[in-house]
Amino acid sequence: MxxxxxxxxxxxxxxxxxxxxxxxxxxxxxxxxxxxxxxxxxxxxxxxxxxxALVEPHIHLDAVLTVGQPRHNLSGSLFEGIAIWGERVKSLSADDVHDRVAQVLRWQVANGVLFVRSHVDVCDPQLTALRAMLEVKREFADRIQLQLVAFPQQGIQSFPDGEALMRRAVELGADVVGGIPHFELTREYGEQSVKFAVALADEFGKQVDIHCDETDDEHSRFLEVLAAETIRLHMEGRVTASHTTAMHSYNNAYAGRLIVNLRRAGMQMVTNPLDNAVLQGRFDHYPIRRGHTRVKELLAAGVNVCLGHDSVMDPWYPLGKADPLQAAFTLAHYGQMSGYEEIRTLFDMITVNGARALGLPDYGxxxxxxxxxxxxxxxxxxxxxxxxxxxxxxxxxxxxxxxTEPARTVVNWEGRDEPVDFMPVPIKVRQPIG
Ligand SMILES: [Zn+2]
The missing domain is CATH 2.30.40.10 (Urease, subunit C, domain 1)
Known part of the structure; x- marks a missing residue:
């Protein structure tokens, strides 16, 4: 039975x-x-x-619902967002994180999301957000499954005791090692941070998920370092590169060679069209670049690409309700994925592809x-x-x-109430006479 x-x-x-x-x-x-x-x-x-069930492979839960605190992002840029977050974290407490995240986890379950990978800012000597998120992960484990990434928002090499904080975060229970090489003070620091992150994950048997080349700078090329380290340490399949927006601006010869190496490294890719649609191209005059990773080319090369929401009402992105369908809708336009098969691929990207990136067993x-x-x-x-x-x-x-009980919409049409569900009614095509 x-x-x-x-x-x-x-x-x-x-x-x-x-x-x-x-x-x-x-x-x-x-x-x-x-x-x-x-x-x-x-x-x-x-x-x-x-x-x-839907999979959310990339969100920053510790920052959700902080839009306007302590001030709004007037330029809308990534770097003003990071500066505002730097002010907001000073007033972070365990209760503050818990109460905001508990709300959004409800939203996610309501949207059908049962698996989530959240980046958590660990540039804090007390690791307040991470401790709170580890507690949240335990408290809600019977309702939604969380993976936590030790995410160094201000950099590893560029933040005091950055390496020690990352190690402490992993010892405390972070599941995944993060990084942000394009934000480090120098290119050398950036390379060093990637090598450190992959080695730390290897040492503790963890996965890696790096915010990589989230910039419009075509010279930002840390993804090649991440792929090389993945291959060198035999971490194929366990490493994720998030954002990789600089790929939009690489020359085709370089991008083509890179994609071959990403395939070889078994790199998991996450694209975040909601945030990056509003954050990229901010320094351009017309034409303004989309600043988006090469989703179609990666998929065509057999690289796993999944779709993240990234932010829900935070200093970087004031909108969102934690619904992967909004991200898929945006990518259909922004990534020009409106072809018949491509629409179906968008669904893979919020389900099976995400499950593969997170390494979820018994999914499907x-x-x-x-x-x-x-x-x-x-x-x-x-x-x-x-x-x-x-x-x-x-x-x-x-x-x-x-x-969810679907809403019922009624239009008063020529004096009569008529239901509207936005589905086309089949219309008989009249054959031309003669
Ligand atoms: Zn992110």
Missing amino acids: ADLLIANARLPRNAGLSTVRIESGRIRDVTDQPERVAAGQALDAEGKLLTP LEPGCRANLVLFDAATESDAIRLMAPRRLVIRDGTIVAR
Whole structure:
């Protein structure tokens, strides 16, 4: 007897309907033909899209909901954002971090996100944010799974005792080692910081996730160092490069060679179109560069690329509600990924690709996988992104953990109330006469 049976579900990249049987929190089987199920025995998905739980591979939870504190980012630039955050961290407390993050974790679960990698600023001798986040990770472990990155916002070599703080952060329990080489005081410091981060992760058996070349400067080339260190220390598959916006400005010959080496290094790439759409190109006169990593070229070369939200209402990005669909919608435009297959790839980027980057076991829709699922109020990937479709159900280990009742909109049309759901009604094409 199944704990939960979901009938008439449309799975990603699948035109037909499927039935998903869940037992003991795991997917027992997925059958192609919709079963004839007696009313009340199964949950009827009504032909809507059912995907694995969404994965958030890149967010800064310790900074969420701090927009305007202590002041607003007037220029909207990355560096003013870093300066404002430098002021805000002075008043950081464990309760402050806990209460803000607890809110956004609820938002994420409501959006269908059950796996999160969060960067946490460790440029603080007390490591207040990291200690608070380790507590949050334990407190909410039965609701959402967190990976924490020791993230040196002000640099490793350029911040007093930076290396010691990074080591302390890993000893305290950070899962992943971070870095920010393009922000270090010199190019040499930047290289040193990358080598230090990869070696530290290797020593402790951790993963690596570096904010790498998040700048429009075509001379920012720390990604090649990260790839080389990954290969040298046999860390293939365990290293992530986030942002890599300078790749937009590299010459094609250099970028092409780099992408080959990223493939060789098994590099996991994270693109963050929400923040980088507003932060990059700030020093340009027209034409203004998009300042975005080369998503299509990386994917075509067989490199895993996933999609992050980065910020939710913080000094760098005042908008957002922790919904990966907003990031996917933005990348469809900003990364010119509006082709038929590309829209489906956007969905991979907020699900399976993210799971691969985070190294999540038992993730997906295959029998035996943990039953972590999202049912959208839309039949296709394209409609889900177009409509930012509500998550009708979010299921964690076979249990429904969030529900959304879709809004009902009515338009008064020629004196009559008529419902509008933004779905086209098939229109008969009139054949021309004669
Ligand atoms: Zn980031």
